[in-house]
Amino acid sequence: MDEGLGNRIFLFVVNIIKFCKTLNYSIENKVIINQLIKSATSVGANYEEAQGGSSKADFRNKIKISLKEIRETNYWLRILKAIDSDNKFDELIDESEQLKRILGKISSTSR
Structure with a gap:
């Protein structure tokens, strides 16, 4: 698979x-921040695992998990933006949307 995509996901997670x-670690944000970091890091970890998949089915499964996790990551970013209503979220939301489309395409064509 594309090493460029792996690097792109890695940079997104970082x-x-x-x-x-940079976010205020308030009681309200604590759960969201934790969930956001968990889902984002899972995107990268599962993509990396897909690259070393033991079979085509294993590859597909890990890509599907990456897709689920990027969708969740996008969700948490949109919640934070709705709470904060600041444009600082736009770049990350846009990148998560693009990664969602790319992983979705990989998932649908790897059948």
Whole structure:
């Protein structure tokens, strides 16, 4: 699979973590920040696992998990934006949308 995509996902995850460090760690944000970091890091981890999949079925399964996790990541980002209503979320939301489309395409064509 495309090493460029793996690097793109890696950078996205790093940017999510760096971004979360800038957020107010209030009681309200604590759960969302934790969920966002968990889902974002899972996107990358499952994509990496897919690259070393033991079979085509294993590859497809890990890509599907990555897709689910990027969808969840997008959800948490949209919640944070709705709470904060700041444009600082737009770049991360846009990248999560693009990754969602790419992983969705990989998932649908790997059948």
